[in-house]
Amino acid sequence: MASLNINGKEYQLDVPDQMPLLWVIRDVLGLKGTKFGCGKAQCGACTVHLDGVAIRSCTTPVSGAIGEITTIEAIGNDPIGQRLQKAWLDLGVPQCGFCQSGQIMNAVSLLRQNPAPGRDEIIHAMSGNLCRCGTYNRIIAAIQRA
Amino acid sequence: MESGPKDRLQIANVSRRRFLTGLAGAAALVIAARWDLVETAEKRKYGAEGMPGGYTDNPNVFIHIDPDGTVTVVNHRSEMGQGIRTSNAMVIADELGADWDRVRVKQAEGDHSVYGNQYTEASRSMRQWFDPLRRAGAAARQMLEQAAADRWQVRLSEVKTGVHEVWHEQSGRKLGFGELAEAARTLEVPDPASLILREDHELRFIGRESGLINGVLETSRPKAIDGEGIVSGTAVYGADVPFDNPLYAVIARPPVYGAELGRFHESDALNVPGVLKVVRIEGAGLPAAFNPLGGLAVVATNTWAAMQGRKALKIHWDYGPAEDNRSYTSSAYREILEARAQIPGEVIRKEGNFSKAMEGAHQRISATYYMPHLAQTPMEPPVATARVQKGNAEIWAPTQNPQATRTKVAERLGLDVTNVTVNVTLLGGAFGRKAKPDFAIEAAAIAQWFEGRPVTLQWTREDDLQHGYYQTVSLDHLEAGLDERGRATAWLHRSLSPSTMSLLKADFEHKSKVEQGMGFNTTPFDIPAILLENPPATAHVRIGWIRSVYNLPHAWAIQSFAHELAIAAGKDHRAFLLEMLGEDRKISNRSVGDTYNYDEDPAIYFIDTGRIRGVIDRVAAESGWGKEMPRGRGLGLAFHHSFGSYAAVVFDVEVSEGGSLTIHRADIAFDCGPQANPERIRSQLEGACIMGIGVALLNEVSFENGVAQQDNFDRYRIPRMNNAPREIRIHLVENPDEPMGGVGEPGLPPVAPALVNAIYAATGKRIRRLPVGDQLKG
Numbered sequence: 001m002a003s004l005n006i007n008g009k010e011y012q013l014d015v016p017d018q019m020p021l022l023w024v025i026r027d028v029l030g031l032k033g034t035k036f037g038c039g040k041a042q043c044g045a046c047t048v049h050l051d052g053v054a055i056r057s058c059t060t061p062v063s064g065a066i067g068e069i070t071t072i073e074a075i076g077n078d079p080i081g082q083r084l085q086k087a088w089l090d091l092g093v094p095q096c097g098f099c100q101s102g103q104i105m106n107a108v109s110l111l112r113q114n115p116a117p118g119r120d121e122i123i124h125a126m127s128g129n130l131c132r133c134g135t136y137n138r139i140i141a142a143i144q145r146a
Numbered sequence: 147m148e149s150g151p152k153d154r155l156q157i158a159n160v161s162r163r164r165f166l167t168g169l170a171g172a173a174a175l176v177i178a179a180r181w182d183l184v185e186t187a188e189k190r191k192y193g194a195e196g197m198p199g200g201y202t203d204n205p206n207v208f209i210h211i212d213p214d215g216t217v218t219v220v221n222h223r224s225e226m227g228q229g230i231r232t233s234n235a236m237v238i239a240d241e242l243g244a245d246w247d248r249v250r251v252k253q254a255e256g257d258h259s260v261y262g263n264q265y266t267e268a269s270r271s272m273r274q275w276f277d278p279l280r281r282a283g284a285a286a287r288q289m290l291e292q293a294a295a296d297r298w299q300v301r302l303s304e305v306k307t308g309v310h311e312v313w314h315e316q317s318g319r320k321l322g323f324g325e326l327a328e329a330a331r332t333l334e335v336p337d338p339a340s341l342i343l344r345e346d347h348e349l350r351f352i353g354r355e356s357g358l359i360n361g362v363l364e365t366s367r368p369k370a371i372d373g374e375g376i377v378s379g380t381a382v383y384g385a386d387v388p389f390d391n392p393l394y395a396v397i398a399r400p401p402v403y404g405a406e407l408g409r410f411h412e413s414d415a416l417n418v419p420g421v422l423k424v425v426r427i428e429g430a431g432l433p434a435a436f437n438p439l440g441g442l443a444v445v446a447t448n449t450w451a452a453m454q455g456r457k458a459l460k461i462h463w464d465y466g467p468a469e470d471n472r473s474y475t476s477s478a479y480r481e482i483l484e485a486r487a488q489i490p491g492e493v494i495r496k497e498g499n500f501s502k503a504m505e506g507a508h509q510r511i512s513a514t515y516y517m518p519h520l521a522q523t524p525m526e527p528p529v530a531t532a533r534v535q536k537g538n539a540e541i542w543a544p545t546q547n548p549q550a551t552r553t554k555v556a557e558r559l560g561l562d563v564t565n566v567t568v569n570v571t572l573l574g575g576a577f578g579r580k581a582k583p584d585f586a587i588e589a590a591a592i593a594q595w596f597e598g599r600p601v602t603l604q605w606t607r608e609d610d611l612q613h614g615y616y617q618t619v620s621l622d623h624l625e626a627g628l629d630e631r632g633r634a635t636a637w638l639h640r641s642l643s644p645s646t647m648s649l650l651k652a653d654f655e656h657k658s659k660v661e662q663g664m665g666f667n668t669t670p671f672d673i674p675a676i677l678l679e680n681p682p683a684t685a686h687v688r689i690g691w692i693r694s695v696y697n698l699p700h701a702w703a704i705q706s707f708a709h710e711l712a713i714a715a716g717k718d719h720r721a722f723l724l725e726m727l728g729e730d731r732k733i734s735n736r737s738v739g740d741t742y743n744y745d746e747d748p749a750i751y752f753i754d755t756g757r758i759r760g761v762i763d764r765v766a767a768e769s770g771w772g773k774e775m776p777r778g779r780g781l782g783l784a785f786h787h788s789f790g791s792y793a794a795v796v797f798d799v800e801v802s803e804g805g806s807l808t809i810h811r812a813d814i815a816f817d818c819g820p821q822a823n824p825e826r827i828r829s830q831l832e833g834a835c836i837m838g839i840g841v842a843l844l845n846e847v848s849f850e851n852g853v854a855q856q857d858n859f860d861r862y863r864i865p866r867m868n869n870a871p872r873e874i875r876i877h878l879v880e881n882p883d884e885p886m887g888g889v890g891e892p893g894l895p896p897v898a899p900a901l902v903n904a905i906y907a908a909t910g911k912r913i914r915r916l917p918v919g920d921q922l923k924g
Contacts, residue, residue, distance in 0.1 A: 023450035036449070037525050089373045094376045098575060127866045130864060133227045133833045136865075136867040139867070140867070
């Protein structure tokens with residue numbers, strides 16, 4: 001039995017302790033904005049927040065997800081999230097878009113810790129998030145604009 | 147240009163912003179041109195017309211207008227990041243006169259009898275559908291105008307269309323699209339010959355620059371159709387369709403291509419909580435074509451349980467049928483290719499006498515280039531959901547090829563094709579991987595055990611890298627002779643790579659005509675003696691294709707070697723390239739043995755060396771080619787033409803004493819003829835730049851005893867943000883009167899050689915084996 005707080009809602013779920021948070025979010029709760037890309041914290045597509053900080057949900061067991069979890073579906077309620085979403089659209093960042101929820105979640109976490117990151121700081125913070133379409137330069141521009 | 151069949155001539159006219167075929171003189175010309183073609187026995191169809199399923203330009207198929215004025219555009223091409231859902235809707239909305247805020251897009255099911263060809267590959271969506279979709283938009287507009295004219299009892303010529311409304315010039319009366327929708331729907335679709343396309347100055351979206359242009363944000367553009375869904379997590383990809391009570395599955399597949407399922411204990415998996423069933427998936431033997439590889443599916447109540455169940459299985463594989471493939475080891479295979487490259491192969495193209503020209507040469511140069519297998523690794527691994535119910539199957543899949551998916555699923559389940567529905571979700575990247583319907587067939591094969599219940603088959607990243615349709619491995623051996631003045635007089639290119647045709651015919655060891663036409667027999671240089679050969683190469687894995695396909699190794703080898711020749715000749719690389727290209731001329735693809743030509747009409751699409759020179763000149767000017775560079779820093783150049791488009795790239799790189807590489811800037815000049823959506827052309831070229839950097843520096847799938855040695859992004863490395871150039875500058879060449887070229891792929895081939903040439907300029911070190919990897923260290 002796991003207790004979870006996701007996007008402000010409390011859930012009591014009958015799932016194994018070691019089940020990764022990603023699959024609880026996707027398959028049990030049906031929140032499909034958080035993506036599966038690699039399953040071993042190599043790509044960042046599954047990024048969510050635990051108490052406001054970016055974590056990889058594919059390698060976080062549900063038993064370790066103690067605190068407030070936020071997913072992409074609720075990040076528009078956050079002023080930083082909102083600004084980033086707008087910058088993403090203004091600059092036409094997404095191509096296929098599959099990695100972008102993870103990218104935005106990671107960027108929100110970055111801006112929360114560092115409201116005006118320089119280019120190198122952005123690269124340092126964001127290099128764990130892969131994008132196969134190659135939108136990196138626009139992501140950097142969008143974070144700087146947000 | 148005058149000798150194209152009717153349809154293509156119209157495209158040429160569209161690009162010149164003329165009436166389609168509204169003038170008697172123009173119509174007469176078209177008819178004359180058509181007769182001319184019949185005379186020359188040129189009966190093959192080209193473009194969208196030549197594709198399976200052909201095309202339709204019927205507005206009733208693509209455009210629905212509701213009484214409330216909402217315009218719904220049906221998009222029949224797969225969206226995989228190229229922006230086609232937005233761009234197609236823009237083309238229609240522009241011709242129609244629709245208000246963008248009132249335009250919606252509905253994704254078509256897979257059905258070519260209704261929508262025409264839907265296979266989204268070869269950079270053909272806009273290239274082949276620009277004209278039919280404009281015609282559909284114009285026809286719908288004309289039907290609205292006719293409905294208004296009927297209502298007002300006035301002549302059609304007195305009626306005009308504004309934004310989302312039709313008005314009568316003299317009286318000032320107006321009616322909205324919604325008010326006219328019902329009446330317009332009952333009218334006959336106008337004859338395509340009677341359509342008048344919008345003049346250039348009337349266009350609001352087509353060809354208009356907007357968005358982020360080399361770091362500067364221009365005017366706002368039409369909002370991307372899927373933008374808000376993507377940034378808020380509501381966009382629906384392959385695994386995101388909501389279902390009641392779904393099941394989830396993964397499959398254990400044979401580790402070596404052709405191996406078969408042996409002994410196993412299904413209870414090992416069934417003991418894992420959440421696992422419901424283990425299902426045997428039949429393979430199709432060798433070669434596998436587009437069928438599943440076979441194996442054992444584990445079905446569970448959630449994806450993780452299915453993965454755990456698979457992990458618990460101890461399967462003994464039968465390697466008997468795969469004995470030959472089990473000896474496939476990449477390092478040894480490279481040696482085989484190297485040995486074969488020393489022996490003459492099948493002659494693909496021959497001009498002049500190569501041996502004689504070499505004898506007379508002042509300098510003789512040779513080099514061999516290697517490009518390993520690559521994996522597409524879209525961020526969304528293959529995934530599909532199937533539901534089989536009462537003799538019907540429904541599929542939800544991120545597929546580039548909904549029609550093949552439909553046919554193959556029907557075949558597998560023994561159903562009539564009309565009993566199979568294929569819903570195309572957004573594709574979380576594809577790059578050629580999702581052109582193959584194997585994963586949807588797998589989902590269907592599992593779902594037939596669970597009547598009425600949707601089953602989502604998920605590929606893991608390990609599955610994707612270990613059981614892929616890999617881009618071919620390639621070895622290219624080149625030799626050339628230079629005369630006393632450093633001019634190339636002889637050129638030999640022996641190119642070896644397993645063919646994608648080996649998927650269908652196991653002993654197919656030569657490049658197909660399609661593969662030859664991808665930058666091999668189309669080599670554009672004006673050299674007196676040219677000899678192109680293709681020695682055999684055997685496939686031991688499934689050879690699929692990645693973005694730009696065989697253009698990738700061909701461009702890498704040719705553009706690297708051309709640079710080596712320039713250095714041997716003591717000439718500036720750009721000047722040397724222009725010298726080898728010779729006089730501006732349009733080379734007929736047929737004249738060099740290329741019967742593919744990206745399925746375009748050889749009377750319209752040529753190898754245009756003037757356009758090659760155009761992109762080289764442009765990229766040279768923009769990048770400051772020829773400027774003095776500090777020590778350890780250099781510029782590298784390469785060009786390539788493919789899919790009807792022309793691209794040239796210059797990289798500015800720096801390599802430290804310790805061998806670490808900094809990419810300061812990439813400049814890309816691109817000429818695709820008319821530009822439908824320049825903003826998305828730029829984004830595609832930026833993406834091609836990043837992907838090409840991966841090809842040059844990082845990507846490699848290698849095999850040991852038939853098993854892929856890479857299984858996730860820690861070992862199969864693709865570019866991360868820290869690999870991106872500080873700046874990517876895109877330079878679109880205005881060439882609206884040329885035939886439209888593709889966009890998604892043609893930017894990619896010149897990227898890797900330009901980068902490797904820049905590394906040489908910075909360090910004097912020549913890389914001939916990709917990826918660069920650690921070769922710059924020490």
